[in-house]
Amino acid sequence: MVFPVLPLSVPLANVQLWTTPLWILSIGVTLGLVLLAALWGIFWLVNRGAAKQAASAVAESVLVWILYAAAAIALFGVVAAPQMPLAKVMDSLRRLPSSGERTALVVVEPQSIDQEVSFDLVADEVIAYRIESDQDIRVADVTGEAYLAPTAIVAGDEPYAWNTKSKLKRGLEDRVSKLYLTNEGDAPANVSLSFTSEVLVPETRQIPVVALSLAGLFVVYVLLRWLTPGISNIAAATAKEAANQPIYLLLMAGGAVALFCYIYIPYNTFGEDVKMLKDSGLSTIMVLAILFAVWTASVSIADEIEGKTALTLLSKPISRRQFIIGKYLGILWPVVLMFVLLGGLLMACVSYKVVYDSRESSNPTPEWQLCHAEMVGLAPGLVLAGLEVAVLTAISVAVSTRLPMLPNLLIVGSIYAVGHLTPLLVQSSIGENEFVAFFGQLIALVLPMLDHLNIQPAIAAGQAVPASYLLVATLYSALYCVIALLLALLLFEDRDLA
Template sequence: MELIGGRQLRIAAVVKNTFRQAIRDKVLYVLLFFGVLTMASGIIIGPLSLGEAPRISKDLGLAAISIFGTLIAILTGTRLVYEEIEKKTAYLIVPKPIERWQFLLGKYLGLLCVLFLVVLIMSFAFTLHVLVTEGSLHVHLWKAVLLTFFELAVITAIAILFSTIPTPVGSGVFAFALFFLGHVTRDLRALGEISESAVVKLVTNFAYYVLPNLSNFNIRGEVVHNVPVPWSQIVYAITYGLIYTIVALSVSMVIFQRRDF
């Protein structure tokens, strides 16, 4: 029991330090500011949209939470481990001894706490915005926000994975590339199905099953057009996100365990 408690305390120490480190980053506040500003722009654009103000407001709000949350996850996540290693502080900020997987898990959970706070703040602003423009809220909006958070959880795990790469620029590029590909995996698979090339079929199927299928978390179109989203779809997306996150973090831990620094 003491061993388990000791592990939890060490991980909690890393989580706390990572949270403090991330919220001191000026980039976080700049992105958060522009995210809220993007939502507010719907008030200006709405009157020019010929009756489409409610849809534009929802679309802008949900897109802002997703896009700026992703920027924070990648720009912060890909630098977390690298900066600790470069500054030689990786083993100075937590109680000793600490295993590398505990350190990496703490980093992930710390950044996830920051993203939860960011999503909470932006969702509050989004709620106020929708109430002002429509006068009411619908549960489907919160389903979209919930899936956005789990999408960010997957993206954060990917960012942590690439943070084990020696250069933050390279890890950032890879993370953004994977984010983009994650939103077109279904299209890639559809392309492979109509292709006559066996190689193309093989590559597109491989990409579909290996790359993160981030379109699972995107229900903005349904929400904007008031199309009901069943809870079974929400549960499936969350389950998929949890499994992919665990796999990505496990790979990160294996790589980090073998690194020399």
């Protein structure tokens, strides 16, 4: 029997294609580390003792592995910089605040020539502009060129519009700091100027997002330790114990191997294998996280209650409310670590998959921008999958206050299945008898509509997930988590621990 050999060798040029998107994200990670260092430095100057405690809290938490991974990614960014479009990326990053749409309303006096209007533009970055005037005017980007080489000749009450698909010439050259307007008429001209620009490397827009996300994660953790010390101590102990369990390492290793193997699995989708990789990878990470969350909730809550360990813990100045919330957060932190590490690996696999598929199908070599677009499109899916795991974790915590692991797994698994079928149940109940319709609406009301946190339809359609949808999904998930934790508190409040 002959086993197929995985084609691991890739030309150096192709390596640069799929690593360029990763390198751009590494800039964001590097800036995030710099921001964290700056914040800690300011904190140290204000209160050295508290700064040392914050550093110690992070060093003892599971998030320290994210810090190690971030440092490794930053090192990759530094080492790979000579082979990457460093100058263009840095220039685009610097000009990000200047991009977007800018407008100006100007009154051009009659019989005036080359009236100046300040506009900081780079010709290659302008993707569209529109000039409106109630009088005939001429617009130039160089003084004295209004008649010889005008940028635009605008007729009164007839807007002059240009975009990248227009047959008209852009009319702008190099860098423009001023526009010159000429009005030969006898009446003043009311002129509206609107320019839309985009940096040469639009992918740099993700750099600030990555930097703020990385810094925000650690800031939130430190704030929780500072504002809720009792809850945070329980959460830190639970997270550290859970992350050191063999099952956690096994799930992480198994997930990493599975994501790597998904690259080479032939999905037979006629050029849509990248979509299948995204869907399979997201599902794998989410299922592994759910299994870990249910297992940890059962071990750290149900088993501690049965083994009287919880009674010993609650004999200290710790309330039952702190116990439940601390356990929930302690389960979530290793889940966050799993999503960050496996999610980053999945992004790298998707970026490589684009180049790999084009080579295997003998298609033209794609641009690195396509690798970046496919890779970044995963981010909303990871967020939505994380929200789904957070909701199911809250439910698992509530169940663990009364039931052991096996019933917990069955209940959470059933809610997972029904939650994804809820929209179908509601839709199928339309037109049926009142009891069926009531039952469908009741399920939709009581159980979480997890299908709304599923990005698979967007992946299949090749559509981006808008930020507004992520915001609504986050609010919905947070509300359901609060309800589930309140239920957990009610179930645990009168639980006999003796």
